[in-house]
Amino acid sequence: MSDYSGLFLGMMAVSLVVMAAVQIGLIIVAIRVGRQLTATTSQIQQEIRPLVEEARLVTHKAGALTDEATRVLTLANLQVQRVDQFMATTTTQLDRTLGVIQNVVGGPVGRGMAAITAFRAAMSVVRDWRVRRRRHSHDEEDALFVG
Numbered sequence: 001m002s003d004y005s006g007l008f009l010g011m012m013a014v015s016l017v018v019m020a021a022v023q024i025g026l027i028i029v030a031i032r033v034g035r036q037l038t039a040t041t042s043q044i045q046q047e048i049r050p051l052v053e054e055a056r057l058v059t060h061k062a063g064a065l066t067d068e069a070t071r072v073l074t075l076a077n078l079q080v081q082r083v084d085q086f087m088a089t090t091t092t093q094l095d096r097t098l099g100v101i102q103n104v105v106g107g108p109v110g111r112g113m114a115a116i117t118a119f120r121a122a123m124s125v126v127r128d129w130r131v132r133r134r135r136h137s138h139d140e141e142d143a144l145f146v147g
Contacts, residue, residue, distance in 0.1 A: 029122040
């Protein structure tokens with residue numbers, strides 16, 4: 001009987017080490033996503049500032065420039081909506097991920113699947129961020145075209 005208890009104790013120890021490694025990995029991913037989110041937010045703010053300034057200058061001009069000013073304001077509004085949507089999605093996914101991490105940390109060894117779910121959520125955040133970044137750079141090129 002003592003041989004089995006030692007074996008089970010060893011299995012529990014290995015499981016705890018694996019869970020700790022997964023949790024550390026998730027924390028690292030969450031930190032990286034947070035940094036990328038901060039950098040992306042700063043970049044978007046820098047890109048929107050010139051558009052808003054340009055919109056202010058264009059609105060002071062009369063006649064034929066009125067249509068162009070409307071277009072620039074629409075693009076700026078669209079960018080703000082995209083940032084808002086991106087922030088809402090990212091916040092929701094980070095909340096889910098942190099909730100899963102909290103459940104894994106507080107739960108027994110049998111809840112190992114929660115760590116996998118948290119990792120998938122974190123990867124989903126990264127994938128969504130990359131897709132939105134690609135769309136943003138493509139839309140930005142269209143927005144800057146004056147023709």
